[in-house]
Amino acid sequence: MTTAAAIAGILWLALTAYAVLAGADFGGGVWDLLASGPRAAGQRRAVAEAMGPVWEANHVWLIFMITGLFTAFPTAFGKLALALYLPFTIAMTGIVLRGAAFAFRGHARGAVEPLSAWGVVFGSASVVTPFFLGTAAASVATGQVDSWPTPYGLLVGAFAVAICAYLAATYLVVETEGTPLEADFRRRAVGAGLASGVLGLLTLALAPALAPTLFHSLTGRGLALLVLALINGPAAAWAVWRSRPRLARLAVVAQVICVLWAWAAGQWPYLLPPTTTIDAAAAPSGTLNAMLVVVAIGMALLLPSLWLLFRVFKKAEASGPRPAA
Amino acid sequence: MGTSLGFHIAFAVLGVGLPALLVVAEGLYLRTHDEAWLRLARRWAGAFAILFAVGAVSGTVLSFELGLLWPRFMAFSGSIIGLPFSAEGFAFFTEAIFLGLYLYGWERLTPVQHWLTGIPIAISGAASSVFVVMANAWMNTPTGFHLDPAGHLQSVDPLAAALNPSTATEDPHMLVSAYVVTGFLVAAVYAAGRLRGRDDADHRRALTMSMVMATAAIALAGITGDSSARFLYQEQPVKFAALEGEYQTQRCAPLHLGGIPLDSEHRVVLAVEVPCALSLLAAFDPNAQVRGLDEFPPDTRPNPILVHLSFDTMVGLGLLLGLLSVLYWLLRWRTGRTPRWLLWGLVAAGPASVVAMEAGWFVTEFGRQPWIVYGILRVSEAATTAPALGPTFVLFLLIYVLLASTTAVLLLRRRG
Numbered sequence: 001m002t003t004a005a006a007i008a009g010i011l012w013l014a015l016t017a018y019a020v021l022a023g024a025d026f027g028g029g030v031w032d033l034l035a036s037g038p039r040a041a042g043q044r045r046a047v048a049e050a051m052g053p054v055w056e057a058n059h060v061w062l063i064f065m066i067t068g069l070f071t072a073f074p075t076a077f078g079k080l081a082l083a084l085y086l087p088f089t090i091a092m093t094g095i096v097l098r099g100a101a102f103a104f105r106g107h108a109r110g111a112v113e114p115l116s117a118w119g120v121v122f123g124s125a126s127v128v129t130p131f132f133l134g135t136a137a138a139s140v141a142t143g144q145v146d147s148w149p150t151p152y153g154l155l156v157g158a159f160a161v162a163i164c165a166y167l168a169a170t171y172l173v174v175e176t177e178g179t180p181l182e183a184d185f186r187r188r189a190v191g192a193g194l195a196s197g198v199l200g201l202l203t204l205a206l207a208p209a210l211a212p213t214l215f216h217s218l219t220g221r222g223l224a225l226l227v228l229a230l231i232n233g234p235a236a237a238w239a240v241w242r243s244r245p246r247l248a249r250l251a252v253v254a255q256v257i258c259v260l261w262a263w264a265a266g267q268w269p270y271l272l273p274p275t276t277t278i279d280a281a282a283a284p285s286g287t288l289n290a291m292l293v294v295v296a297i298g299m300a301l302l303l304p305s306l307w308l309l310f311r312v313f314k315k316a317e318a319s320g321p322r323p324a325a
Numbered sequence: 326m327g328t329s330l331g332f333h334i335a336f337a338v339l340g341v342g343l344p345a346l347l348v349v350a351e352g353l354y355l356r357t358h359d360e361a362w363l364r365l366a367r368r369w370a371g372a373f374a375i376l377f378a379v380g381a382v383s384g385t386v387l388s389f390e391l392g393l394l395w396p397r398f399m400a401f402s403g404s405i406i407g408l409p410f411s412a413e414g415f416a417f418f419t420e421a422i423f424l425g426l427y428l429y430g431w432e433r434l435t436p437v438q439h440w441l442t443g444i445p446i447a448i449s450g451a452a453s454s455v456f457v458v459m460a461n462a463w464m465n466t467p468t469g470f471h472l473d474p475a476g477h478l479q480s481v482d483p484l485a486a487a488l489n490p491s492t493a494t495e496d497p498h499m500l501v502s503a504y505v506v507t508g509f510l511v512a513a514v515y516a517a518g519r520l521r522g523r524d525d526a527d528h529r530r531a532l533t534m535s536m537v538m539a540t541a542a543i544a545l546a547g548i549t550g551d552s553s554a555r556f557l558y559q560e561q562p563v564k565f566a567a568l569e570g571e572y573q574t575q576r577c578a579p580l581h582l583g584g585i586p587l588d589s590e591h592r593v594v595l596a597v598e599v600p601c602a603l604s605l606l607a608a609f610d611p612n613a614q615v616r617g618l619d620e621f622p623p624d625t626r627p628n629p630i631l632v633h634l635s636f637d638t639m640v641g642l643g644l645l646l647g648l649l650s651v652l653y654w655l656l657r658w659r660t661g662r663t664p665r666w667l668l669w670g671l672v673a674a675g676p677a678s679v680v681a682m683e684a685g686w687f688v689t690e691f692g693r694q695p696w697i698v699y700g701i702l703r704v705s706e707a708a709t710t711a712p713a714l715g716p717t718f719v720l721f722l723l724i725y726v727l728l729a730s731t732t733a734v735l736l737l738r739r740r741g
Contacts, residue, residue, distance in 0.1 A: 052425075052428075052429055053425035053426070053428070053429035053430075054425055056377070056378065056381055056421040056424060056425060057418065057421040057422045057425055059381065059382075059385070059421070060381075060414065060417055060418040060421050062385065063384070063385055063388055063414050063417060063418075064411075064414045064415075064418065066385075066388045066389060066392070067388055067407065067410040067411050067413070067414045068407075068411060068414070070391065070392055070399050070403040070407055070410070071403055071404065071407020071408060071410060071411050072404075072407070074399055074400045074401070074402075074403030074404050074407070075400050077392050077396075077399055077400070077403060078392065078396035078397065078399055078400035078403075079396075080392070081389075081392035081393045081396045081399070082396050085393055088389060088393060089389075089393065089717055092385070092386050092389045092390075093720065093721075093724065095382055095385055095386075096382040096383065096385070096386055096724060096728070097724065098382075099378050099379075099381060099382035100378060100379050100382055100728050100731070102378065103374060103375045103377075103378030103379065104375065104731055104732075104735060106374070118731075283403065283404030283407070283481070284404055284478060284479075284480055284481045286480060286481040286482055286483060287404040287405070287407065287408070287481050287483050290408050290483040290484060291407070291408060291411060291483075294408060294411050294412050294415070295411070297415075298411070298412070298414075298415030298418070301415065301419060302415060302418050302419065302422075305418075305419055305422045305423065305445070306422055308422075308426065309422045309423075309425055309426055312426060312430060312433055312434065313425070313429065313433070
């Protein structure tokens with residue numbers, strides 16, 4: 001394996017982390033927007049409490065990925081930036097508004113109106129951002145970087161939103177275990193699971209006609225992971241349905257990982273199919289080696305810190321409902 | 326891009342400076358068990374939460390924009406200066422993680438543990454600034470790579486690029502400026518509070534603490550700024566000429582205070598001239614030769630009006646801020662109190678420090694024009710060819726105005 005391939009692998013891991021962590025934060029925004037019923041306020045509070053301590057750290061995976069991409073694969077980055085200018089700009093707007101809205105609203109908790117408008121901004125930006133990131137990802141995966149937007153991309157965008165909502169709902173079931181909110185989020189998990197299942201299968205079914213490159217990848221090198229995803233999907237749905245929150249959370253995360261890595265394995269050794277390979281797009285070896293060193297040092301600092309963060313805020317639930325903060 | 330940077334920088338400096346104040350205040354609480362320090366720390370933590378969020382998202386926009394607006398710049402430089410950006414990514418990561426622990430951990434951690442989570446925030450905030458400015462320094466004095474005769478990148482030494490000659494002067498100057506701005510902005514808030522009659526112990530303490538930071542930092546900013554200017558005299562003479570408004574190459578060059586450099590007349594009009602002072606300042610020798618703008622082809626010169634005025638704004642405001650700090654401590658030492666006119670001065674010093682910093686940023690950015698990478702790549706060659714730039718620009722301008730005003734309203738309401 002070349003250094004370039006190792007770095008591509010690291011960046012893909014970062015993308016995976018971004019998807020399962022920040023993806024759930026986007027999903028949280030979706031459920032904030034769709035909060036309803038007698039416990040709507042409680043649902044919003046649960047979302048805010050679950051996201052509060054961790055969303056900024058989750059968000060940094062994206063920054064890591066961007067800086068990593070332009071350091072290690074500058075030409076590919078330049079190409080992507082030009083071709084996908086519009087979806088990236090929209091997603092970026094969503095990211096800015098969403099983060100700021102969350103902070104503003106959290107800050108004004110208890111305070112009155114004009115600020116509650118920021119709640120709507122937070123929710124809608126949480127839908128818009130993953131949608132456009134999904135369409136951009138579809139452009140890369142289908143080898144049609146230069147022809148954004150495609151109808152197929154729109155479908156993938158919708159799939160991305162659904163799976164974010166699914167992730168968030170299953171996490172929130174765990175976070176609200178033992179409270180009345182648990183049932184609310186379980187229902188939402190079932191709904192989001194159905195939606196993402198249907199959209200996912202549709203994406204796959206339409207691939208031979210609309211995205212032959214992607215279909216070829218998924219049924220080529222990506223086949224094993226694709227099959228795993230097809231088996232794991234119903235298993236996740238079963239766990240959600242039968243109220244096995246922890247198992248469900250694990251299975252949904254596994255589902256996202258399978259999909260992302262089936263795509264990655266499928267398009268190997270291309271970074272931007274159909275022409276740009278990982279090695280061809282890579283920066284000179286001096287840069288790649290230095291980057292590996294920086295990443296190694298960085299991760300040595302980062303991983304224990306992350307572990308601490310999640311231990312402090314995400315472990316308490318294991319021993320029953322946590323005390324009110 | 327410029328707007329994003331100008332916006333981000335104002336939030337980012339608080340991200341560097343505020344955690345330091347937080348850690349000190351909370352540390353004093355742990356030592357003295359005086360609840361007042363804790364109140365200050367918690368109050369600032371709330372403000373910091375908003376500022377950090379806005380700073381973080383605007384920073385994300387920047388990393389995107391680097392690629393979106395300057396695809397050819399990034400394609401060329403990404404592999405050379407991506408390294409500090411990646412390191413900055415990690416510093417930022419650390420900051421975000423510990424910020425989560427700090428902001429939400431008041432009840433879950435012991436007081437000492439909680440205080441300890443503040444320290445990595447302060448360190449990584451400073452480290453972020455250092456790494457990012459390394460990249461900017463490289464744009465001024467690009468080193469650490471070889472081009473073949475056709476202009477293609479042949480080999481890269483990212484460490485040499487990160488530690489390029491400008492890093493040694495530009496990095497410290499930016500870092501201390503962050504503490505200058507934080508110190509004076511916090512001081513302005515509490516000076517305003519005292520002017521409105523809230524003259525309690527909390528306000529006095531907060532003012533003292535922020536003035537300690539502001540005073541120490543403004544002194545260091547003067548020293549580092551001076552060495553920066555001397556460095557430019559050596560390494561980027563055309564920038565130096567522009568910021569001093571110097572047209573003729575001459576010995577015993579005069580220092581122009583204020584005034585407007587006119588290309589058509591090859592001189593600075595309406596300026597106060599101090600004979601030989603520029604040569605003396607730049608080289609410690611009144612007879613040293615200073616190269617003027619006329620020595621450089623017109624298409625390699627920056628716009629001297631903008632650069633010279635920005636430079637004088639920065640230096641002028643910096644000196645005023647220094648003077649104000651000296652007065653503040655002198656009066657406290659002599660009379661033990663702070664008169665109202667001085668409090669008004671401190672209120673004005675907050676925004677003035679931001680203006681000084683932004684002016685300094687103008688100096689380094691516009692002073693490098695027309696180059697994006699000095700001597701290598703022109704701005705015009707590096708910009709994007711993507712459509713719809715105008716609307717995007719307006720869109721982000723509007724978003725920034727909205728975010729800045731909301732932040733300001735929220736922060737002011739906290740005090741009200």
